[in-house]
Amino acid sequence: MADHLLTVDDLKMYFHTRDGVVKAVDGVSYTLDKDETLGVVGESGSGKSVTALTLMGLIQMPPGRVEGGDATFKGRSLITMKEEDLRAIRGNEISMIFQDPMTSLNPVYRIGHQIGESVRIHRGASKAEARARAVELLGLVGIPHPEKRVDDYPHQFSGGMRQRAMIAMALACDPDILIADEPTTALDVTIQAQILELMQEVQRRTRSAIIMITHDLGVIADIADRVLVMYAGKPAEYGTLDEVFSEPLHPYTWGLMDSIPRAGMSEKSALCPIKGQPPSLVHVPSGCTFHPRCPYAKDVCRVKVPPFREVKGSHGASCHFAGQPDFVRGCSLDLEPEAV
Amino acid sequence: MSDDLKAVEVTDGGVIADVRPPPGSKPPTDELRRAAESRGNRTLYGDAWYRLRRNKLALGALAWLILLVLAAVSADLWVPQHFGKPNAIDTALIGTSRLLPPSPTHPLGTDDLGRDMFARVIYGARISLTVGALAVLVAVLIGILLGALSGFYTGWLDALIMRFADVFLAFPYILFAILLLSVLPEESRASIVPVVLTIGVLGWPSIARVFRSSILSVKENDYVDAGRALGASDGRLIIRHILPNAIAPILVYATMSIGGAILTEAALSFLGLGIIPDPVRSPNAVSWGRMIDDGRMYLTSNAGIVLWPGIAILTTVLAFTLLGDGVRDALDVKMRD
Numbered sequence: 001m002a003d004h005l006l007t008v009d010d011l012k013m014y015f016h017t018r019d020g021v022v023k024a025v026d027g028v029s030y031t032l033d034k035d036e037t038l039g040v041v042g043e044s045g046s047g048k049s050v051t052a053l054t055l056m057g058l059i060q061m062p063p064g065r066v067e068g069g070d071a072t073f074k075g076r077s078l079i080t081m082k083e084e085d086l087r088a089i090r091g092n093e094i095s096m097i098f099q100d101p102m103t104s105l106n107p108v109y110r111i112g113h114q115i116g117e118s119v120r121i122h123r124g125a126s127k128a129e130a131r132a133r134a135v136e137l138l139g140l141v142g143i144p145h146p147e148k149r150v151d152d153y154p155h156q157f158s159g160g161m162r163q164r165a166m167i168a169m170a171l172a173c174d175p176d177i178l179i180a181d182e183p184t185t186a187l188d189v190t191i192q193a194q195i196l197e198l199m200q201e202v203q204r205r206t207r208s209a210i211i212m213i214t215h216d217l218g219v220i221a222d223i224a225d226r227v228l229v230m231y232a233g234k235p236a237e238y239g240t241l242d243e244v245f246s247e248p249l250h251p252y253t254w255g256l257m258d259s260i261p262r263a264g265m266s267e268k269s270a271l272c273p274i275k276g277q278p279p280s281l282v283h284v285p286s287g288c289t290f291h292p293r294c295p296y297a298k299d300v301c302r303v304k305v306p307p308f309r310e311v312k313g314s315h316g317a318s319c320h321f322a323g324q325p326d327f328v329r330g331c332s333l334d335l336e337p338e339a340v
Numbered sequence: 341m342s343d344d345l346k347a348v349e350v351t352d353g354g355v356i357a358d359v360r361p362p363p364g365s366k367p368p369t370d371e372l373r374r375a376a377e378s379r380g381n382r383t384l385y386g387d388a389w390y391r392l393r394r395n396k397l398a399l400g401a402l403a404w405l406i407l408l409v410l411a412a413v414s415a416d417l418w419v420p421q422h423f424g425k426p427n428a429i430d431t432a433l434i435g436t437s438r439l440l441p442p443s444p445t446h447p448l449g450t451d452d453l454g455r456d457m458f459a460r461v462i463y464g465a466r467i468s469l470t471v472g473a474l475a476v477l478v479a480v481l482i483g484i485l486l487g488a489l490s491g492f493y494t495g496w497l498d499a500l501i502m503r504f505a506d507v508f509l510a511f512p513y514i515l516f517a518i519l520l521l522s523v524l525p526e527e528s529r530a531s532i533v534p535v536v537l538t539i540g541v542l543g544w545p546s547i548a549r550v551f552r553s554s555i556l557s558v559k560e561n562d563y564v565d566a567g568r569a570l571g572a573s574d575g576r577l578i579i580r581h582i583l584p585n586a587i588a589p590i591l592v593y594a595t596m597s598i599g600g601a602i603l604t605e606a607a608l609s610f611l612g613l614g615i616i617p618d619p620v621r622s623p624n625a626v627s628w629g630r631m632i633d634d635g636r637m638y639l640t641s642n643a644g645i646v647l648w649p650g651i652a653i654l655t656t657v658l659a660f661t662l663l664g665d666g667v668r669d670a671l672d673v674k675m676r677d
Contacts, residue, residue: 056569091570098569104562108584118570169570 004031011069013054022281024050026233037210039224043278047233048213052179057086092122095170099182101162105154111165112150118172137168160191179211196222229253232289239315249317251294254329388670398666401659412465423456426463426626439642451645461652463626471532472602476594478540483547491555505545521613530618539601550593554586592668599660606653628653
């Protein structure tokens, strides 16, 4: 196996709650290299964010517990690493952009102070050095008059500007991996596009790897090199952007794609949304977790958990029938899912 | 920079938005413009101060307290010269009636021993304000430390600290203070330390509880997670990210508590357990509570002896409460405009 920047191998993060064990992340594997963007997509509660937070060691333990698997960053395990060593990596080699820029900045500190904080923590930079770095970064993320805005407070920034500031914060120490947890969800559409463009631009300059967590396939299509589709804590499908978008293997991926309205759609070709709700992670369905919502489900799906299988190269899916020539995508509205 | 330039703000994405008032609207008056400029780059506390200045009642309370503090601090410079020392008997009065009505030499009259009431009220402010402030400081220091630990590290440490606080809160406050102070040797009570420590130590549990709940709500904020994701240590998170956002309720509670501590000191002094003036170490020590105790025999004949220290206690405690109220309103984020 070649040395990847980050290798996540069969990672399992369970939460032990009063209602039972929640398998928030259940056997997720992927690799990430320099200059590469991995898109992680799935519905709310599919374990996208927990996977990322586990890497950062930001999951409260207990109730969380890593039940198996490993995540190796530059040859060191992030899972067994001491908190102290992990802290040296956080914000320095792996940093994170949070979802809601309105609440992720501390209201009592100036923007520049917060952007400069990580260089002060990790590099022992002086106040003046940190400020200079903050000005430089604000300029990099496209804030006009950075030398003036650096002294602003968060409430003087608009939502889009705050997200830019969050990105500047994450970039302060030139991280190897940038984890973006739905960075555009809280923003309006025009700003979304600007932020995505900015992230790509930043990647071109810093050559860092990006893990983009989103529930928006459009974002994935824009920015990702490889895609991981997650469902109920498990990987549903994994492959390159091309593979997943042109030849999706998993009925769940089909469902996600058929749920997107397209320009020029006729009235007749209605959307084919996925029926039902994501399962409660305490009471996961037997067999394939997707079977109650899957229009193609057969008897075996109810009994047997489909393992993740590589179908072509690294492109694979967790479906008993994935890759079989007669297993083809049809509009899910034509097929009624069986009553559960 | 011209006013026109100032009115143009750059919004997100570098788009220039014109925020000048529409033509025909009234030009801003100088006063409005000054107000707008003074609120330009405001901090949370700068903003609070701006709002506090608009609260007349709180401002009046603050002015009264500042006046009192100034009078108490500078007392040695002017009070003995004009009105006599607070614990000295006016020698001219020996052999005559000592209870004098107000006069130019004794603006508030004299007490049963011929001591100048005005001097005693001013010097009494020293003890009351110092004891009040220091006792609350002791309570706040203990309360913030234990409250922060309790709120940040939930679990067994939290349970331990909070049960400890519950035990303290179940103590009969005044009785316990009386008990503590009455077992101390008299000579140690010439200083304010025993009273300060007693009131302070008994006051920490409420502060710890308020601060704990404040921490609990603040630590859920995304910026705390963001700080952690930057690699900040627990200590840095508590001190740099949580504390400044959680301190407002403590500021309010502490301001109001000073009034409470002054009342407790007065009550203890009334019971004879406050500061005992020592001719050498604290010749000028006067306590408002002690004055009321001294005067209670003359309540029907010469109410002034009780009235003046009573008014002093009342106005001071009221001022702290009003100021605390004002601080609370000023710090309330929901009222930010």
